[in-house]
Each structure stands twice: as structure tokens, then as C-alpha cells.
Amino acid sequence: MNGGYDRHHTDIDEARGFTDWWEGFQRTRAGDFLREHTPLVRALASRERGRRAMALLVLAPFLLCVLLAALFRQSWILVLGVALLAALGAAGALVWSWYSGSPQQAADRFLTDEHLLTRREGMQQLSDRALSHAADHAMPGTRAMLDSGDARRRPISPSLAGVLLGDCHRAHVWLSMERPAYVLSPARGGKTNALVIPLIVEAPGAVVATSSRKDILDATFDLRTGGYATPSRRDFDGSSPHSDGERAYVFDPMGIVGSVRRYSDARIRWDPVPACRDTRKARTLASALVSSANFSGEDATWARIGVDITQALLLAAALDGKGLDDVFLWSQDTQGISRARAILERHEQECPEARAWALPLARLSEDDRRTASNKLLTMSSAFSALSLPQVRAWFRPDPLARRFDMRAFLRSRQTVYLLAELRSVNGQADASTAVFNCMFLDDVRDTAREMAAEAEHGKLEPSVSLILDECANISPWPALPQVFTAGSGDGIFACAVFQSRPQAQDVYRKAEAQMWESGQKVVLGGLSDSQTLRDISALVGKREVKSVNHSYRGGFWLGGRLRDGLGTNEQTQRVATLDEQALREIPQWCALLMSAATPAAAVKLIPWWQRGWQGEADEADGTAQAWSDAPQMTVR
Known part of the structure; x- marks a missing residue:
């Protein structure tokens, strides 16, 4: 039994060794020629033609020997051909057993599909050069800065306008920062290692990254803070991705990171209350807090009332120099709400809206007991995420600590990691603290738009990157569809990662279709929703397939001679370039x-x-270690 088990594992190791060699060979000049300029690799990877292609490879030397033997009338050449046939037949059978059905064959079949984007098309539309040329119009401020300092017109580095995604026909393909990205990747599909981490590390500007785990933080923190270089890579302009590193912050109200010393100095205390002197921001923050309670149906009326009361409390705190601690305490009873009302009335001269915003607080003291109780219950639900003292501590103003400057952050290459637990499925009974992530993202969006409006060329350059991993599993950001449809005209690049379209539709309803329509779509394998697969297949398009049918209708006389009735009928059909099965089976790392x-x-x-x-x-200390040598992380 053990001998059979060991032999089985030996066969697997041998197969893996061959496929690794075959993948490496395709990276060589000879392998690239075979892959891109001959049908060999495509034929071997085909389910229908692969076995015949392998047989032809084995037979080719033998047939050549037969031809030479007949031409030169040398019997030894025929003997050599028979020997080659026996040896190559045995070797071919072994190689085919390793290759057939392997992940490498699936990858070759997908990557060499002649009906998808060609190498020439990729270089013209998705390459670093194409991205740099598009940036001349998309990044007017950067273009003007480069032109003002040098008589020779220098290209905009592609690393300022996008991030390298991967290879298409051995040519680099880039993800542009000018359009949001909609990523579909089932769990364990490899999106963290192949998409999320590279997007965070190589983003040209400030980054806000969300996650429910600290694996992304562990993989990217040192590279974003300490900097990195990529000496093995050169883009078309001769540059290579690099960074000197800047500060990173960790926003972790629920303590997902724990007491890891590595991140102790990066913890951020973000106080959103001072910004609420701007009544628009107070309204946005109030809406985010109340929406976390998931009011629906008849409760939606109480939600609207809750927003009016909450925004008044936030404005009062901002005018009086208070924090979220005070707002939470005020929301718990009518006495606290009366104190907030008094603050608003004292600041009527300073803030013209204060009197009008105090009215919902005044009505609360005049309501009957049942109505007042319902309003207070609404407030309690809205602020339930602040019921834990350790959560409120993350928002408590610290006079000794340096206040987080959103504008300085957006002008930098700094990073903020927003960590939160998976969202509750219990509705308002258990509101998620991830609502504060939404509040922070709202602040990022609003401040970025303000800075873009103030900029000479009307845009934040380079763009701030919002890498929203697990964005449906945490607290969904209500403003995300609007950010998608607005594009990156203000300098805000959003990348939303979903496990499936139904998951996104459950969260964003009809707005999900707008996000899908507006974004660059990155689809990984493993999807199983039939409607999604059909939709993607239709978007990819169709290809023509020719078939020849032969028929025999018996003999007939023509011109005094007997003719046979052999007929040939050629038909052309249009079939899906990638059907549902092919999309579901997109290989890993593709x-x-x-x-x-x-x-x-x-x-x-x-x-x-x-x-x-x-x-x-x-x-710096002479011990540089390429990250390509690092052990592989768990696939996510």
C-alpha cells in the first residue's frame, strides 16, 4: 500500500517537474517563437487536437527518415527511423501523461486562444507605451510639469498612470488608473496574491486598503513604508517601479491586528468630528452611521428622523470642540440631546444652520413617550458600533498626538489600512464597526474632490487608490457606485473585489449593473453563477467555425459517363469565443x-x-533579498 502511495506522489512530482520546465522553456526566445508564431503550443493544449498533435510530433522524425531512406536508398536510415519511433513513442506517451489534463495545459489553452486579444492589439492598447501616451491627456498636470522642466519631451512613466497586471502573449498588460476596476474572484482564487497586493505596493499615489484580515497588511506594510526597487524590470521609458517609502497608518477599532509591535506606531486616531463644522460632511457622516443599522420597510421613516438628529449632534460636537465620545453619550437619553441643543443655540451667529438643525432635537423633548422612545431606539441602533469603549478610543481626540491630515495624506504616497470584521447578517441588532471605514472613505472622496477642484488642471495627480478587498463582506460603502460611474476624472481610482456578481447585487441592488458597466472587468476562474457566466460569454463575443459535411447520393449518368454522387457542403457557424465552461475553468494565476x-x-x-x-x-545594509524568492503565501 505504501509503495503504491509513494509511487503516486513520485508521478505527481515528475509531472510537476516537467510542466515547470515547459513553462520556463516558453519564456525563452525559442519557446516564445513556438508559442507565438507556430500553432504547436495551441494544438498541444487543445482538448480535441492535443493527442493528434503529440502523435504528429512523435511520427515526424520517423516519416522524415522514411523519406530520406527512399530518396538515398539507405536502409540504415530506415532502421534509425524505427529506433527513433520506438524511443520517441515511449517518451511521448510519458510526456503526454504528465501534460494532459495538467494545470499547465489548461493555462496554455487559455493563454494561446487566437480569438482573444492578440499580441499586436495588446501592445497598441494595453501596454506601458499605450498607457503613457493616454496619460498625456489623462494627467495634464504631470504633462505640464514634465514639459516645463526639460526641452526634450519626456514620456510620462506608466507607473504613474497604472499598475502592471500581467502578460498577454508575453507582452505586459497594464491596468489603467483612469477607469475603476471590478474584480470577480471566488474565495481562494488567488486575487490577494496576484491582484490586491501588487495594486497596493505599486500604486503611484496614496492608498486606502480595506480588509477583514491582516494578511494584506503583513505583505505590503514594509514595502509601502520602507520602499522598494525593481532592478530586474524596465518599462519602455527605461524606468522601473520603485518607491522611497512613506508612512503607513492602521485603523483597527476591533483589534484584528492585536498587539503586534510592528504596527504599534502606525495606529491612527481619526477624529471625524471637526470636519462636521461643514454641514455637508455632518450629513454624510450621519447617513453612514444610521445606514449601519440596516433600517428597512416601515423603519425607513425612523431612519430619516435618525439622520436629522445625528447630524445635529455631530454639528454640535464640532462647534463645541467635542468628540465622538460625547456624541455617543448625548445620543443615549433626552438630557444629552438637550445639551447638544443648547450648544447649537449658543452658536447661531457662528453657524447659520445651527438653529434649523436644532429643531429635530427640540421636537424630541415635545414628543409623547412612545414617539420619543422610538427615536431614542433609532439613535441607540445607529450608535451601537460605538458602545464598546475600545472602539470609541480610536476616535477620541488626543491633544498630544499629531492629528491625521487628510489633505497631506492625499498629496503623498502614504497608506491607510482599514481593518474590520465581517459584516453582521443580523441587521440592526449587531451593527458593524466597519461603518467607520465608510465614514473614512467618504472623507477621502470629498477631500480628493475638493483638492481636484482647487488644482490648476482640475485633478488629483497621481490618483489616490481605493483598494476595496472584501468590500461586500465588510460594511459596503454606499458611495461606491457613484465613484465608479464618475470614473477617475477627479483622481480617485477604485478597485472593488467581489466573490460573485450576485454577492455585489445583494449589496448594491440595481446600482451594481452601473458599476459593472463602468469598470475594467478582471475575471478569475471558479465562478459558478450561470447568469454571470452567460453575460461574460456574451461580452467576449463570438467566433466563426467552419464545418465541412460530405454526403453520397448514389451514381448518375452525365455525358455518357457514370458519376458518383459525392457532395461537399461547407457551413459557417458563430459560436461563443469562451463558453460558460471555459470561463469557469480559467486557470489559476490567469x-x-x-x-x-x-x-x-x-x-x-x-x-x-x-x-x-x-x-x-x-x-541599505547590503542584504537585499528579492521578494521573488519569498515563500508563497496561501492562495486567496
Whole structure:
């Protein structure tokens, strides 16, 4: 029994060794020629033609020997051909047993599909050069700055306008920052290692990243703070991705990181109350707090009342220099609400809206007991996430600590990690603290738009990147659909990662369709929702398939001679380029990219450990270690 088990594992190791060699060979010049300029790799990867292609490879030397033997009338050449046939037949059978049905064959079949984006099309539309040319119009401020300092017109580095996604026909394919990205990846599909981590590390500007786990933080923190270089890679302009590193912050009210010393100095105390002197921001923050309670149906009326009361409490706190601690305490009873009302009335001269915003608080003291109780229950639900003292501590103003400056953050290459537990499925009984992530994202969006409006060229450059991993499993950001449909005209790039379209539709309802329509679509394998697969298949398009049918109708006389009735009928059909099965079976570390009007592209993703990053801190002491040598993380 053990001998059979060991032999089975030996066969698996041998097969893996061969497929690794075959993948490496395709990266060589000879392998690239075979892959891109001959049908060999495509034929071997085909389910229908693969076995015949392998048989032809085995037979080719033998047939050549037969031809030479007949031409030169040398019997030894025929003997050599028979020997080659026996040897190559045995070797071919063994190689085919390793290759057939392997992940490498599936990857070759997907990546060499001749009906998807070609190499020439990819270089013209999705390459670093194409991205740089598009940036001349998309980044007017950067273009003007480069032109003012040099008589020779220099190209905008593609690393300022996007992030390398992977390879298509051995040519680099980039994800542009000019359009949001909609990522579909089932659980354990590899999106964290191949998409989320590279997008965070190589983002050209400030980054806000959300997650329910600390694996993303562990993988990217040192590279974002200490900097990195990529000496093994050169883009078309001769540059390579690099960063000197800047500060990173961790916003973790629920203590997901724990007491890890590595992040102790990065903890951020974010106080949203001072910004609420702007009544628009007070309204936005109040809406986010109340929406976390998931009011629906008849309760929606109480939700609207709750927003009016909450925004008044926030404005009162901002005018009087208080924090969320005080807002929470005021919301618990009528006495606290009366104190907030008094503050608003004292600041009528300073804030013209104060009197009108105090009216909902005044009505509360005049309501009957039942109505007042319902309003207080609404407030209690809205502020339930602040019921834990350790959560309120993250928002408590600290006079000794440096206040987080949102504008300075957006002008930098700093990073904020927003960590939160998975959202509750119990409705208002258990509101998630992730609502504060939404509040922070609202502040990022509003401040970025203000800065874009103030900028000479009307845009924040480079864009701030919102990498929203697990955005449906945490607290969904209500403003996300609007950010998607607005594009990146203000300098806000959003990347939303969902496990399926139904998951996104459950959260965003009809607005999900607008997000899908507006974004660059990155689809990984493993999807199982039939409607999603049909929709994607229809977007990819159709291809023509020719078939020849032969028929025999018996002989007939023509011109005094007997003719046979053999007929040939050629038909052309249009079938899906990628059907539902092919989409579901997209191999690991591969993705389908659909960007604007560009044909769908089969992309070989580049996991973070294959990107050649070298930490700057390691280089300084002579111990640089390429991240490509790092052990592989668990696939997510």
C-alpha cells in the first residue's frame, strides 16, 4: 500500500517537474517563437487536437527518415527511423501523461486562444507605451510639469498612470488608473496574491486598503513604508517601479491586528468630528452611521428622523470642540440631546444652520413617550458600533498626538489600512464597526474632490487608490457606485473585489449593473453563477467555425459517363469565443480582462513574489533579498 502511495506522489512530482520546465522553456526566445508564431503550443493544449498533435510530433522524425531512406536508398536510415519511433513513442506517451489534463495545459489553452486579444492589439492598447501616451491627456498636470522642466519631451512613466497586471502573449498588460476596476474572484482564487497586493505596493499615489484580515497588511506594510526597487524590470521609458517609502497608518477599532509591535506606531486616531463644522460632511457622516443599522420597510421613516438628529449632534460636537465620545453619550437619553441643543443655540451667529438643525432635537423633548422612545431606539441602533469603549478610543481626540491630515495624506504616497470584521447578517441588532471605514472613505472622496477642484488642471495627480478587498463582506460603502460611474476624472481610482456578481447585487441592488458597466472587468476562474457566466460569454463575443459535411447520393449518368454522387457542403457557424465552461475553468494565476472597447484579453497574472521587488531597507545594509524568492503565501 505504501509503495503504491509513494509511487503516486513520485508521478505527481515528475509531472510537476516537467510542466515547470515547459513553462520556463516558453519564456525563452525559442519557446516564445513556438508559442507565438507556430500553432504547436495551441494544438498541444487543445482538448480535441492535443493527442493528434503529440502523435504528429512523435511520427515526424520517423516519416522524415522514411523519406530520406527512399530518396538515398539507405536502409540504415530506415532502421534509425524505427529506433527513433520506438524511443520517441515511449517518451511521448510519458510526456503526454504528465501534460494532459495538467494545470499547465489548461493555462496554455487559455493563454494561446487566437480569438482573444492578440499580441499586436495588446501592445497598441494595453501596454506601458499605450498607457503613457493616454496619460498625456489623462494627467495634464504631470504633462505640464514634465514639459516645463526639460526641452526634450519626456514620456510620462506608466507607473504613474497604472499598475502592471500581467502578460498577454508575453507582452505586459497594464491596468489603467483612469477607469475603476471590478474584480470577480471566488474565495481562494488567488486575487490577494496576484491582484490586491501588487495594486497596493505599486500604486503611484496614496492608498486606502480595506480588509477583514491582516494578511494584506503583513505583505505590503514594509514595502509601502520602507520602499522598494525593481532592478530586474524596465518599462519602455527605461524606468522601473520603485518607491522611497512613506508612512503607513492602521485603523483597527476591533483589534484584528492585536498587539503586534510592528504596527504599534502606525495606529491612527481619526477624529471625524471637526470636519462636521461643514454641514455637508455632518450629513454624510450621519447617513453612514444610521445606514449601519440596516433600517428597512416601515423603519425607513425612523431612519430619516435618525439622520436629522445625528447630524445635529455631530454639528454640535464640532462647534463645541467635542468628540465622538460625547456624541455617543448625548445620543443615549433626552438630557444629552438637550445639551447638544443648547450648544447649537449658543452658536447661531457662528453657524447659520445651527438653529434649523436644532429643531429635530427640540421636537424630541415635545414628543409623547412612545414617539420619543422610538427615536431614542433609532439613535441607540445607529450608535451601537460605538458602545464598546475600545472602539470609541480610536476616535477620541488626543491633544498630544499629531492629528491625521487628510489633505497631506492625499498629496503623498502614504497608506491607510482599514481593518474590520465581517459584516453582521443580523441587521440592526449587531451593527458593524466597519461603518467607520465608510465614514473614512467618504472623507477621502470629498477631500480628493475638493483638492481636484482647487488644482490648476482640475485633478488629483497621481490618483489616490481605493483598494476595496472584501468590500461586500465588510460594511459596503454606499458611495461606491457613484465613484465608479464618475470614473477617475477627479483622481480617485477604485478597485472593488467581489466573490460573485450576485454577492455585489445583494449589496448594491440595481446600482451594481452601473458599476459593472463602468469598470475594467478582471475575471478569475471558479465562478459558478450561470447568469454571470452567460453575460461574460456574451461580452467576449463570438467566433466563426467552419464545418465541412460530405454526403453520397448514389451514381448518375452525365455525358455518357457514370458519376458518383459525392457532395461537399461547407457551413459557417458563430459560436461563443469562451463558453460558460471555459470561463469557469480559467486557470489559476490567469484572468480575463475586459477594458473599455478593447477585445477581451487572456492575461497571465504575476503574483507578488514573482515581481522582483527588493526592499530598500535591505539594500541599505547590503542584504537585499528579492521578494521573488519569498515563500508563497496561501492562495486567496
